[in-house]
Amino acid sequence: MRTFLIIYVFIVVATVSILGFRGSTSKKPPLEIFPDMDRQARYKPQAENQFFADGRNDRPIPINSVARGNYHNQIEVFAEDFSDSYLGDTTYNIGKSSDGEFVQKIPIKASNELMQLGHLKYDIFCTTCHGAAGDGNGVVKQYGVLAATYHDDRLRDAEDGYLYDVISNGKGLMYGLKDRMSPKERWAVVLYMRALQTSQNAQASDLSAAQRLDLGF
Amino acid sequence: MANIFPRWVNTLPIKIIIGIILVKTAIVLGVTYYFTPKFTRVGYAPTQPVAFSHALHSGQLEIDCRYCHTFVxxxxxxNVPGSNVCMSCHSMVRKDDPQLALIRDSYESGDPVPWVRIxxxxxxxxxxxxxxxxxxxxxxxxxxxxxxxxxxxxxxxxxxxxxxxxxxxxxxxxxxxxxxxxxxxxxxxxxxxxxxxxxxxxxxxxxxxxxxxxxxx
Structure with a gap:
């Protein structure tokens, strides 16, 4: 009995010391005790695939094709002045009219919803560098990121299409965001940027008499 | 009549019973404690090819989750972001840091960074x-x-x-x-x-x- 107990305690202590406790960190991949059909040969997003030469599952968009439901590459496929009731037109997608000029005004109807969308996307993608107020004082300024302020005449007078183009394709040190925002979202950000500009550059005379009274001017 | 069994055999049944109880208890407790994702998965922290710190980017700089995991x-x-997302800042911040060499190579060549999925x-x-x-x-x-x-x-x-x-x-x-x-x-x-x-x-x-x-x- 004594030998048994000694062996028993030894095995228990050995198991606990080898396996450790719950929640302890490990660099080894999780043990799958009953693998069942946990890992199947199927296509998973962003996964590896030895079938293709470049080893990835996600295939690049073939040239002269439009990705279903995601037509960011539309201009690579269609002419500049292309227009379609479903795909929209290239002015909407690239912010330039057919003669290559930037469009003056946002080509979709401004609404409160669009402004909310713009605010949301601005907070995600722009505040880090340009700051919540668009003054170029984002949180990464201390690390040496240079970002433009929206509150100067150059950007106040710029066409909406120009702002859209910079958001899409970047400019100077800024990288484009068209892979992460749909055309509608980019136009929404343009709208929100205009609101930010107004917020820092409004005159009392821009308000109606009632609004001025309300604010006590 | 002489005893067929020696005296120590008297305690044998109880010893066997105690032994079985101890072994079964240990197995049941061990399986309950170890054969569960609470043990096998929790704490898995593989070494990533680039030592990206969420504590810095998400915690300290308060970059929104969707800046990188855009389509969540x-x-x-x-999605795990492409290296262009990293380069949006790291083309300016720590642009020559050897830790980020893999990111720069990936951005130049278009090959994905081999992040380890957790x-x-x-x-x-x-x-x-x-x-x-x-x-x-x-x-x-x-x-x-x-x-x-x-x-x-x-x-x-x-x-x-x-x-x-x-x-x-x-x-x-x-x-x-x-x-x-x-x-x-x-x-x-x-x-x-x-x-x-x-x-x-x-x-x-x-x-x-x-x-x-x-x-x-």
Missing amino acids: DRSEHS HKTPDYVYFNHSVHVNRGISCVECHGRIDQMEVVEHAMPLSMGFCLECHRNPEEYIRPVEEVYNLDWERPETEEYKEVATGFVHDWKINPPQSCSGCHR
Whole structure:
């Protein structure tokens, strides 16, 4: 009995010391005790695939094709002045009219919803560098990121299409965001940027008499 | 008549019984404790090819989750960003740091960075990120305080019991939609908030499936 107990305690202590406790960190991949059909040969997003030469599952968009439901590459496929009731037109997608000029005004109807969308996307993608107020004082300024302020005449007078183009394709040190925002979202950000500009550059005379009274001017 | 069995045999049955009880208890406790994702998965923290710190980027700089994991609210898959996203800042910040060499190479060549995947549901589980984050289930519920992790580790078991726990009582895990990406948010422990949460579940028509085919399609 004594030998048994000694062996028993030894095995228990050995198991606990080898396996450790719950929640302890490990660099080894999780043990799958009953693998069942946990890992199947199927296509998973962003996964590896030895079938293709470049080893990835996600295939690049073939040239002269439009990705279903995601037509960011539309201009690579269609002419500049292309227009379609479903795909929209290239002015909407690239912010330039057919003669290559930037469009003056946002080509979709401004609404409160669009402004909310713009605010949301601005907070995600722009505040880090340009700051919540668009003054170029984002949180990464201390690390040496240079970002433009929206509150100067150059950007106040710029066409909406120009702002859209910079958001899409970047400019100077800024990288484009068209892979992460749909055309509608980019136009929404343009709208929100205009609101930010107004917020820092409004005159009392821009308000109606009632609004001025309300604010006590 | 001489004894057939020696005297020590008298205690043998009780010793055997005690032995069996001890061995079975150890096996049952061991399996309960170790044969579960709470042990096998939790704490998995592989070394990544680039020592990206979520604690710095998400915690300290407060960059929104969606700046990098952009399509989490539109897709079943929460994407790992391309190296162009890293380069948006790191073309200026630490642009010659040897730790980021892999990112720069990836951006130049177009080859993906071989990040090590940590959270994996089994392949017979159809989990959709977008439906969860758009209905008030925060990242933190399944991934833990990523914004405090220097090295990301598997924080929750992600077992079927873990899923069902929330699917049975969504009101205990739901939060206002605007706080989904705020991992720091604390759920108020008040009766009023419980009513509000129950209201979310009712108003957003949340009916999490508990049937097998809800997730195992």
